[in-house]
Structures are given as structure tokens and as C-alpha cells.
Amino acid sequence: MKAGRSVLLLLLLPLGIVVLVALMVNYGALSSVREQFDLSSAAQDEDLVVIEEAASFSRDMGLIQRQMAVALDGAKSGQLDELQLYRMHTRIVEELAALGERVRRLAESELVIDANHNSARQLIHSFGEYRRFIVMTTDVIAVDPRVAADFLDQAQVEHREFSIFSSRIVSLLAERARDRNAAQVARFDDAFRGVLLTGLIILIGLFVTASLLGRRAGSHMVDIADALSTLARSAEAKIPLPRIEAMYEGGRGEFARIAGTLLNFRNAIERQRSAEAQAFQLAFYDPLTRLPNRRLLSERMRSVLRACEQHLGHAGVIVLDLDDFKRVNDAYGHGVGDRLLVEVAARLESVVGEGNTLAHLGGDEFAILLGPIGADAGSAVGEVEACAERVLAAFAGAFQIDGESLYATASLGASLFGTPLANLDDPLRHAENAMYQAKSEGRGNLRFFDPVIQARLEERIALESELRLAIERDQLELFYQVQVDENDRLQGVEALLRWRHPVRGLVPPAAFIGLAEESGLILPIGHWVLETACAQLLAWAGDARTAQLSIAVNVSARQFRQDDFVQQVGGVLERTGAPPRRLKLELTESTVLEDIESTIVKMKALRAFGVRFSMDDFGTGYSSLQYLKRLPLDQLKIDQAFVRDIIDDADDAVIVQAIIAMSHALGLEVIAEGVETREQQQLLGQQGCRFFQGYLFGKPVPLDELAQRLR
Incomplete structure (x- = not known):
């Protein structure tokens, strides 16, 4: 029964196709007839345009006649002087020239020539005579109005002749349009009857052909339906279809092609199942090296x-x-x-x-x-x-x-x-x-x-997780280490980050800054440090004892390399209201020289706000003097590694002396960090260093301890 219904559906399908083809043929023929009708209508529209143009000539010439009458009356009564008459003469001549060009184009048009060639010539001749008498009238109107009146009368005679010829052309064109319309209607009726008859013959022929093919194809359709059922039910890797193979090899025409399509479909199913088997194997093997994955x-x-x-x-x-x-x-x-x-x-x-x-x-x-x-x-x-x-x-x-x-x-x-x-x-x-x-x-x-190394890695992972919580739970804190001048007067502080862990206690920056850099946590941490330092600058600005103090903030390379770092700093300064001149950003040599051109652009943009810059740990990197002189720096900080042994190590003393001399040559301040003894301070002072930072003047302390010292 299922195969029989399938055969019925497949028989009805060609009939539907036949009907569709017949309708498309009829539609195409009718469209062709309609296109011819549209072309005829367009030609008729062109005739109507010519008729309208011809009808407008009498109106335009009538306007010229009225102007001439006004001019003649004005000349006779003396109301118009020679200048006014000359202007009217000029305007009328120009209008006649334009009208003459229109008459010439009309007379030379294919439609007028086809209508009546003699009328077209007479039309041009009549207008030429009319134009000549009008021009003669305007020429003598100011001299002898009576002669001008005679010329104008003759022009009116020519105007009537022109109107007669124009009316004749209009009549001929109208008659031609009626004839064309009648002929087009007749052609349309003939074409429409032909299309209907042709479509009916095609429809009958296709219907008969489809019926014959349907009866002939019955047995083949049953075989095809059975093959489709086999393809749908079979789960084997190889699907035998002997009757379809015989149909393909021994048949001709459409059924051979259908059989070939079914065999291709069968082959595609077999290839898909083979590919699925290969994919199952590839799930356990690397496709490039063919090794286990x-x-x-x-x-x-x-x-x-x-x-x-x-x-x-x-x-x-x-x-x-x-x-x-x-x-x-x-x-x-x-x-x-x-x-x-x-x-x-x-x-x-x-x-x-x-x-x-x-x-x-x-x-x-x-x-x-x-x-x-x-x-x-x-x-x-x-x-x-x-x-x-x-x-x-x-x-x-x-x-x-x-x-x-x-x-x-x-x-x-x-x-x-x-x-x-x-x-x-x-x-x-x-x-x-x-x-x-x-x-x-x-x-x-x-x-x-090594289990020890593994434990260290696991400790690092745990520390990173705790550091994320520290940011959320406000466990981070800023300590401040004072910076003084050569007379031990307080000039500012450096903000140093500390982590007050609830279990580990006070965690030094060396234990977590590197981890923060690698994990990206340095970005929110650095932003918090900048916000906190600027808020403190604003608080100090209201007190005369602290208004002149600056705060140096260390900026990491990853933080400085952000595209919007300048906007971040500007936003913090705007939100907090901190005085920009009291904010000093400390950058390392590696940060500054990583992308020197981009660095200079950012530093100049921040300098425009008023922010100052200090190069931290100077002498430990590979600074180029060519680049150094281009950087908008305010200060160089001598690394404590050179300061520590400056008394006992002559090489360190020479290096420090060279750094100080170079800084002065570039117009930069110099500050030495890690100063722990008076001897170090005195030697640095003798070499020209005027600012110092180190345990000799104070360790990094929390804000409340610093406030006590300031008081």
C-alpha cells in the first residue's frame, strides 16, 4: 500500500509540472502581447505631445499679437517712448526666435513629416512670413505707427494661415492616432486568440504525453520506491540495490538517470558511514602525526x-x-x-x-x-x-x-x-x-x-586566589616612605603597597607583585593605588603643613601599556580633585624603553595635566642617552644597589657620580634611594645629589604613623 501511494504521488507530480509549464508559456505569450501594446501606447503618447506642442503655437503667437497691439497703441498715443518700444522690440524678437526654433523642430519631426510633408513645409513658410511682418512692424513702429499698423495687419493674415496649417497637422495626427489605436486593438485581439489556442494545444499535448509516460513508468516507480525504503531502513555499511543497478545499466532516459541518482545517494550514505567510522578512530588519534592523543x-x-x-x-x-x-x-x-x-x-x-x-x-x-x-x-x-x-x-x-x-x-x-x-x-x-x-x-x-616545586606551584595558585579576594575585601594598604632634601626637610613620600593578610599577616610586595603582574591583577591593584594616593594628596592640600608634599606612585609596565592609561590617570585626578603637580609617577627603564615613541606620547599627554615623572632604579637597565634626552622626565632615582656599597666600592662611587653628572646635564633632579648612613648621604651630597630616601630618614609606615610624624 505504501508503495502504491508513492507511485500515485509520483504520477501526479508530472501532471502538476505539465500544468505549471503550460501556465508559464501562456503567461510569457501574454506578456509579449502586453509589451507590444505598451510600445504602441508610448508612440501614441509621443503623437499627443506633438499635438499639444502644435496647439500651443497659436496661443503663444496670440500673446505676441497682443504685445504688438499694446506697442502700436502706445506708439500712436505717445505713452511709450523710443527706449520702451526698443525693449519691447527686443523681447518680441527673442520670443519669435524661440518660437521659430520650436516650429522648426516640430516640422522636422518624423511624426509631422509622416503625417503630411507639404503641411510641414507650409507651416514653416507661414510662420516665417508672420515672423518677417512682426519684425518689420517693430522696426518702424517708433518711426511711423501707421505703416506699422499695415504691417501688423499683414502679420495677422499670416497668423491665420499659420493657424490653419497648424490645425490641419493636429487633425492629421489625431486621425493617425485613431487609426493606430484601432490597428493595435485588432492585433491584440488576434494575438490573444493565438496565445490561448497555442496554450491549449500545448496543455493537451503535455497532458497526453505525461499520461503515457506515467503508465509506462509504473513498474520502474515501484522499484524506485522499494529502493528508497531500503535506503531508509538499512543500517549496513554496504547497501545492495540489484534492481536499481540493473535499471541504471540497461535502461535509458530519465529512469536511468533516476537510478544513477539513487546509486549516488547510496554511495554517499556508504561514504558517510565510512567517515563516521574513521571519525571514531580519529577521536583517539592526532590527525597530523597519527599518534595517540x-x-x-x-x-x-x-x-x-x-x-x-x-x-x-x-x-x-x-x-x-x-x-x-x-x-x-x-x-x-x-x-x-x-x-x-x-x-x-x-x-x-x-x-x-x-x-x-x-x-x-x-x-x-x-x-x-x-x-x-x-x-x-x-x-x-x-x-x-x-x-x-x-x-x-x-x-x-x-x-x-x-x-x-x-x-x-x-x-x-x-x-x-x-x-x-x-x-x-x-x-x-x-x-x-x-x-x-x-x-x-x-x-x-x-x-x-620535584614535590617541593609542585608544592611551591600549588602555593602560588592559592596565593593568586587569596590576592583576588584581597582586592575585593580591602586588605590592601599603602605605606609611605619619606623623601627629604639635603637639609633633611621633608619633600614628599613614596607610596608602597602592602597586603595585610588575615592569616599570613603583613605580606611584603616582593611576595605578590610578580604574581599580580603575571595574572593581570596588577591592573585593578594599580588603579586602586593611584586612586588612594590622589585622595591623600587632596586631603593634604587643605593643610599648610602638607600642601607642598608630593606622592610618588610606582606604575607597572603592564599598567602603563594600556591604551587608555592617560585617560585613566586624568579620570582619577578629576574625580579626586588632587593637585596634579604633587603626583609623581615612577617608571622603570624597561617600561620606558619598551616602546619609546608610544611612551613619549603618553608622558607628554600626562605632563599636559601637570603630572611629573621619575625614572625608578636608574642604572640597572640599558638606557640609551639618545632616548633619555627625549623623555619628559623630572627626576632620576639612583638604585639602592649602587648606594649600598658606595663607601667601600670605588666602582659604585664612579657610577653614581656619572649618573648625577648626566642628570644635571639633562636638567633633571636626582634622588638616591636606600640611604642608610650619614656617610652615604654626605658622599652623595658631595657629588651633587640633593634628595634622599632610605631607612636613615624612615622606614615605610602606615598613614597614621606618618601623620604623627608630620604633626
Whole structure:
């Protein structure tokens, strides 16, 4: 029954197509007739335009006649002088010229010539005579109005002749338009009847043809319906369709094409199922290197762990990462980088040993699973080291990629594991941490996982989480260390960040600033420091004892490199109302010179607000005097590493003296930090340093202690 309904639907489909085709043919024919009708209508519209143009001539010439009558009466009565008559003469001549051009275009138009060629010539002749008498009238009107009246009478005679010819042309054009319209209606009726008859013949022919084809195709349609049902139900990888194959091979025409389409559809289904099977395999293998991926490595680790439980043995995992692989991609392109990974995978497969698993974890990172490899930890470590040595030796020779000799090294991290194992991810994670340690210690070598290092990493992660909470819970605090002049008079303070942890106590900045830089937390922290310092400047500005004090704020490289850093500082100054001249931003040499042109633009924009700048830890970096003289600095701060041994180390003394001399040559203030003795202060003063900071004058203290000192 289902096949019968399918056949009925497939038989009705051609009939519907036949009806649709017939309707489209009739519609196209009628559209053609309508297009012809539109063209005829357009031609008739052009005739009407000509008729309207011809009818307007009599009106325009009548206006000229009235102007001439006015001019003649004015000349006879003496109301118009010669100048006025001349102006009227000029205007009438211009109007006649324009009207003559219109008459000429009308007479030369194809429509007027087709209507009556002699009338067109007579029209031009009559207008020419009329124009001549009018011009003669205007020429003598001021001299002899009576002669002008005679000329005007003759012009009126010619005007009547022109009007007669114009009316004749209009009549001819109107008659021609009626004839054209009648002919067009007749053609339209004939065409419409022809279209209907043609459409009816086509419709009958198509209907008969479709009926014959439908009866002939009955058996084939049943086969096609059965094939579609088979394709829908079958779940096999290979789907046999013998009757459709026979129809395709032995048939002709449409059914052979339908059979071919069904076979192509069958083949597409088979390819899709084959691809699904391949995708299932690819879920556990890396498509580039054809090595097991991280998921399959985890499954293999479970199997190795079960084997370790049975034999009371150990297993090991090595994680290796190529050194400077990004350099290869940048220099040669990612295509060469991918081929290098394939070559590396091939070399590693030759050295990992049978029974072990080599996996590609992604990017340029590989892993080797060894096990079970020994009953005691000592022998297990020996086998891991032996495998690692083979791996490192595999990187000794060059890799030949597209005719290029590329050299690569790898950093290896290893870890051992056995039963019991709390978390299956731990061995791989420990090996990765050891690999990072190997990279940090020189690369191209092996490091075993160290529980102490792991504990340090976990401590760092916990500290980062606590630092995020510290920002939210207002555990951060600013301490202030005084800055004095050569007479120990207070000039300002440096704001130094402290973390008052509820359990750890007062955490020094060295313990968390680096972490804040790496995690990005330095951005909200730096903004808070800037807000707090500016609020304090505003509070001091209202007291005569503190109004002249400045606050130096350290700005991190990551904070300074933000595109909107200038707007941030401007916004803080505007919100707090702090005096900009009392705010001093301390930048390190590396921050300033990282992008010198962008740095200069930002510093000049901030200087426009009134903000001052100090270069912190000067002398420890690689400042270029060429760039240094371009920077809008106010102050150089000598690093405490040179100040500490300035009394006993002649080299430090020479360096400090050079820094001070250079600063004075550039017109910059100099402040020395880390001053702890009077001898240091005196020697610095002798060399020209006028500002100091250090424990000799006071340690960093909270705001309330600083307030007591100020009082």
C-alpha cells in the first residue's frame, strides 16, 4: 500500500509540472502581447505631445499679437517712448526666435513629416512670413505707427494661415492616432486568440504525453520506491540495490538517470558511514602525526595502572616540548612547522621502545608512557632516564624540511607513578611541571618531578586566589616612605603597597607583585593605588603643613601599556580633585624603553595635566642617552644597589657620580634611594645629589604613623 501511494504521488507530480509549464508559456505569450501594446501606447503618447506642442503655437503667437497691439497703441498715443518700444522690440524678437526654433523642430519631426510633408513645409513658410511682418512692424513702429499698423495687419493674415496649417497637422495626427489605436486593438485581439489556442494545444499535448509516460513508468516507480525504503531502513555499511543497478545499466532516459541518482545517494550514505567510522578512530588519534592523543593516552594509563597493581610495579611518563617552536612557525610558516612535527613524531617512534605509548598532546608537546618498568623506584628511574637519553639523542641531527636543514631541541619532564593513585591526571600534570622547570633551567635537558616545586606551584595558585579576594575585601594598604632634601626637610613620600593578610599577616610586595603582574591583577591593584594616593594628596592640600608634599606612585609596565592609561590617570585626578603637580609617577627603564615613541606620547599627554615623572632604579637597565634626552622626565632615582656599597666600592662611587653628572646635564633632579648612613648621604651630597630616601630618614609606615610624624 505504501508503495502504491508513492507511485500515485509520483504520477501526479508530472501532471502538476505539465500544468505549471503550460501556465508559464501562456503567461510569457501574454506578456509579449502586453509589451507590444505598451510600445504602441508610448508612440501614441509621443503623437499627443506633438499635438499639444502644435496647439500651443497659436496661443503663444496670440500673446505676441497682443504685445504688438499694446506697442502700436502706445506708439500712436505717445505713452511709450523710443527706449520702451526698443525693449519691447527686443523681447518680441527673442520670443519669435524661440518660437521659430520650436516650429522648426516640430516640422522636422518624423511624426509631422509622416503625417503630411507639404503641411510641414507650409507651416514653416507661414510662420516665417508672420515672423518677417512682426519684425518689420517693430522696426518702424517708433518711426511711423501707421505703416506699422499695415504691417501688423499683414502679420495677422499670416497668423491665420499659420493657424490653419497648424490645425490641419493636429487633425492629421489625431486621425493617425485613431487609426493606430484601432490597428493595435485588432492585433491584440488576434494575438490573444493565438496565445490561448497555442496554450491549449500545448496543455493537451503535455497532458497526453505525461499520461503515457506515467503508465509506462509504473513498474520502474515501484522499484524506485522499494529502493528508497531500503535506503531508509538499512543500517549496513554496504547497501545492495540489484534492481536499481540493473535499471541504471540497461535502461535509458530519465529512469536511468533516476537510478544513477539513487546509486549516488547510496554511495554517499556508504561514504558517510565510512567517515563516521574513521571519525571514531580519529577521536583517539592526532590527525597530523597519527599518534595517540591525550584521550587515548589516559586510557593507556589506566591499563598500565591496572598492570602495576597486579605486578606491584611502577610506571613513568615523560612530557617533552620543543624549544622555540614558535620561531620556526614565524620564520618558515605553519606548514613547515607542521611537517617538522611529523618528522619529530617519526624520530620519537623509533626510540621510545616497543610496548610504550608515544602520544601527541597538541601543539609541539608530546608524551611517552612507560610501564610497567620496574618493581622498585630506582630501576624505574633508570629506565625513564635511558628513554630520555634516547629522545634527546634523536634531536642531535638536523631535520630536512623542503630542502631546509632545521635543528630543534626539546625540554623533558618526567614523573613516576604507581598504586595507589588518587588522581589519574596527576602523573601527566607533574611531568608537565617538571618540563617547565627544565625549560626555565636551560632547555634541552631532563628534569624529574620535584614535590617541593609542585608544592611551591600549588602555593602560588592559592596565593593568586587569596590576592583576588584581597582586592575585593580591602586588605590592601599603602605605606609611605619619606623623601627629604639635603637639609633633611621633608619633600614628599613614596607610596608602597602592602597586603595585610588575615592569616599570613603583613605580606611584603616582593611576595605578590610578580604574581599580580603575571595574572593581570596588577591592573585593578594599580588603579586602586593611584586612586588612594590622589585622595591623600587632596586631603593634604587643605593643610599648610602638607600642601607642598608630593606622592610618588610606582606604575607597572603592564599598567602603563594600556591604551587608555592617560585617560585613566586624568579620570582619577578629576574625580579626586588632587593637585596634579604633587603626583609623581615612577617608571622603570624597561617600561620606558619598551616602546619609546608610544611612551613619549603618553608622558607628554600626562605632563599636559601637570603630572611629573621619575625614572625608578636608574642604572640597572640599558638606557640609551639618545632616548633619555627625549623623555619628559623630572627626576632620576639612583638604585639602592649602587648606594649600598658606595663607601667601600670605588666602582659604585664612579657610577653614581656619572649618573648625577648626566642628570644635571639633562636638567633633571636626582634622588638616591636606600640611604642608610650619614656617610652615604654626605658622599652623595658631595657629588651633587640633593634628595634622599632610605631607612636613615624612615622606614615605610602606615598613614597614621606618618601623620604623627608630620604633626
